[in-house]
Amino acid sequence: MNLYTHRLPAGVSLETQADVLCVCPSCGAPHMVAFYRVESVPVHSCLLISDRDQAMAFPTGRLCLGLCETCGFICNMSFDPRAQQYSAQYEETQAFSPRFRTFAEGLCARLIDDYDIHGKRILEIGCGKGEFVAQICAMGDNTGIGVDPAYVPERDPSGRASSVTFIRDFYSERYAHLEADVICCRHTLEHIGQTLRFLRTIREAIGKRERTLTIFEVPDTLRILREGAFWDVYYEHCSYFTPGSLARLFRAAGFDVDQLYLDFDDQYIVLTAYPASGTQPCLSSLEEDVAFLKGAVGGFARTCGSALTYWTDTVTRAFRDGQRIVLWGSGSKAVAFLTTLWLDDAIACVVDINPYKHGKFLPCSGHEIVSPESLIRHPPDQIIVMNPVYCDEIRRDLSQLGLRAELLPVTSCVSA
Ligand SMILES: [Zn+2]
Structure with missing residues (x-):
């Protein structure tokens, strides 16, 4: 079954593929159903990389999300834990916000x-x-x-x-x-x-x-x-x-x-x-059953397809119009956004308030992470906000720097 009708970036697939042999790590059921694939993504999002060439040559792996129709667990069936290296170079904190x-x-x-x-x-x-x-x-x-x-x-x-x-x-x-x-x-x-x-x-x-x-x-x-x-x-x-x-x-x-x-x-x-x-366990009203989850996974082909098309078109159009576009937030969300869409030079740089990340580069896309203050020299026209929960905080920071830019929170495509 293929519910997808949008134009997809290269390497992305929203086709479902039943009965992929993968034992569910949460319940032991013998197969899971694949529903989202990205062929090449960086194996880490938050490691500090000081060199752009090194960042662009960062090791990649494959994403293949699958749903267990027995317990509702979703995982990357292509995940290889040997690719992971958590160390002091891993910079994940959100505590600067x-x-x-x-x-x-x-x-x-x-x-x-x-x-x-x-x-x-x-x-x-x-x-x-x-x-x-x-x-x-x-x-x-x-x-x-x-x-x-x-x-x-x-x-x-x-x-x-x-x-x-x-x-x-x-x-x-x-x-x-x-x-x-x-x-x-x-x-x-x-x-x-x-x-x-x-x-x-x-x-x-x-x-x-x-x-x-x-x-x-x-x-x-x-x-x-x-x-x-x-x-x-x-x-x-x-x-x-x-x-x-x-x-x-x-x-x-x-x-x-x-x-x-x-x-x-x-x-x-x-x-x-x-x-x-x-x-006897007491169920919470928040717990959805597996049938509901199957419906939500089916709906992802449409919502994700729309989001991919919306962001590709929005950024490409703004870039062609000479707009300077930056991302705000250099965590995993930014890495996933950039290495799914491959917008390259259309995104000028990525801003973060965490000083430990300034001057570092994002894996695979190679975008530099800069401080909010650095935007004064090259003011952006549009800022894609990787988590809408920070919009008010970002507006305050921009105002203190004397900058005005249009904020585009990532969820804005949902209502578009
Ligand atoms: Zn399961």
Whole structure:
């Protein structure tokens, strides 16, 4: 079945292909149905690259999203974890954004309040630069351990006299001895291919401590399907969750889901869980069933096709009219946007507020990452905003720099 009627960039396919042999990593079902392919994308989005030639020669891999029609899990069936290198050169933090910091603070406050997280031991798996574990420890007078190979000691956010320690490594069975009252794992599970195995590792580490709270946060893939958000599909994210598929995975791994809700303008799923008590699970109203998800995946051919056509036409037309167009936000979304559409020189550069990224280059497309201040020398006419949640913040930054430019948030094609 091919629902696609749009013009696609080279290397992109929206045809469905049934019964691809790939065992579902979340439920073990023997096949998945492919529905979106991009032939060549960079295997990393957030590694700092100092040289344009090196950036343009960056290693690539294949994206082939497939749906498990048994549990609703979506993954990149062509993902090869050997291509991944998370290190101190991995620059993923969003903590330079006041909007993001407000969200993270609010999340901490809500969790501390809901679960009385005071004087507790916190373990954060995939803590990045450590901002969240430092914050929840400071706000609730807790002690914490952060585990992440991309942690950088020189940028310790918890200050001296800290109650937080860090381990620069991947979490695995090796760390099962780290006892905690609360286990957090935010924006990490979507980077892990063997999802059920990973959650079972955590469940086994918890053992008989049955009041251990786990808190997970991942992007919501239903939004991606609804918006045709091809910029949210990239190699680093091998696993894609919806509220229903995430809750089903947790139950399969031996947990009872406690809370399940959307946050950050409905972009993220937050799930809290306890080890399973053996009672009948209580389903959340947010959990969609697999039939609904199949419909949403079917709709992606249309929404994604429209989004690809809209952005190709919008940028090409503006460039031909002599407009200077830049992207704002140099994370994975920008990399996916540029390496799906291949707009080359039509995008002048990519802006980011994170000073660690300035002067670096995006993988494969080779675009330079510049500071907002650098726009004063070469003012843009249009700015494609890679996450609309930051539009107000960007307007304020532009105003302070005395710049005026039209903002084009990526979702603007949905209503077009
Ligand atoms: Zn499955």
